[in-house]
Amino acid sequence: MTSAGAEPPARRLTARGALTRDRIVRAAADLMHANGVAGTTMDQVVEASGTSKSQLYHYFEDKDALVTAVIKMQAARVMERQEPHLEQLSSVQGLRRWRDAIVRFIDERHGAHGCEIGSLASELTDRSEPARILINATFQHWESYLAAGIRRMQERGQVDASADPAELATGIMAAYQGGYLLSQAARSAQPMALALDLAIRNLEALAVHQDRAPEAAS
Amino acid sequence: MTSAGAEPPARRLTARGALTRDRIVRAAADLMHANGVAGTTMDQVVEASGTSKSQLYHYFEDKDALVTAVIKMQAARVMERQEPHLEQLSSVQGLRRWRDAIVRFIDERHGAHGCEIGSLASELTDRSEPARILINATFQHWESYLAAGIRRMQERGQVDASADPAELATGIMAAYQGGYLLSQAARSAQPMALALDLAIRNLEALAVHQDRAPEAAS
DNA sequence: ACGAACCCGGACCAGCTGGTCCATTCTGCC
């Protein structure tokens, strides 16, 4: 659990090779999300990706290197799914729509499976420093979208301008991750709903001074 | 990962035997907290507890049974540590003292290691239904202490009486768990501080004025 | 005292795990 994050000599890679590599990472990401990193074997990855042992070790030095690639892919996946909601975020209504999408998403799965990043974080953070750094950077990047949105809300006067957007973003992120965990344990979307409602309600409360703003659409 | 939670025939147990059993569970709990359940081997437990393979399998049918015992012990440990703060909780100040104790606790460890229950939850919740049920019950029990405290705050008029204490407790618990995860990834107590501050600020806000409709959650 | 039942030590094992290796087939490029 101590491999590097950067590819060693930036080897050549044909289009076919890139495709194979991608199939491997994708299969590994799915398996690890479902069964955990420790609970996923290299043989399982080989079978699920329809490749062979030699290919796996051709593209990845060892399991740690594969895990690193998986973290990066999951980070990209999550951001891809969140970006449409967060990119233009500029109102509390927008945030509430984000909340609704998440609650719906979890409700469909009856709470099964955790956050792709959160579950990796919980398993790897104490066991691999490079993984921890990567995961932490992912959280930061993710929060920066929320912070940017909150800043826009402040400009509109929906949120108290004296509050620190980055700190609020961290608080919302914590509510999200904690809500996910509790929803997973309860097999219900309700804890997530309550957690995000609490966090969002907090933003509104900060705005009570100069409210009565004409609430434009997000 | 599918063993039962109840001991089969409630076997006899001498004082000496109970002591040995306890040493095993204690060692297993520490190892699993540090290295995860999957990352802890039975041989490690044997060595750390100073016992032998036959003893381990004398007291526990298999690894799942041991994990069940570990969950119960960790639940007891956490509650034991929290009870002094939560037992008499009846004011926002008291809640803030609770927050301070937690932040200090995490700060000492520089964020390393997660919540004893939270990390078990993340790893086991999707992999073992009996474990999930046990863990969920632990969260419920834990939240009930918070809820009772919030109810007392309502009686004192510190918190809006129309808010549901159980729902607020779930929100605070989510902030706690999420804050823990982010603090672990960031190796800093700050995310936990921000998360709990956000949650507590929310209670206060509810006390200032009875705005905001009761929010029928998902 | 004395048998039954508990407690204990540790050798042993089948299956799995991450990882190696080599022989063969493609592919990009001059």
Add this chain to the structure above:
DNA sequence: GGCAGAATGGACCAGCTGGTCCGGGTTCGT
């Protein structure tokens, strides 16, 4: 066309993992 290097298949392996087993010591109840 032909070669260097990438891509692939899969047999193979040493060490580990959860779990078994048996023989002997200790304690309990009567």
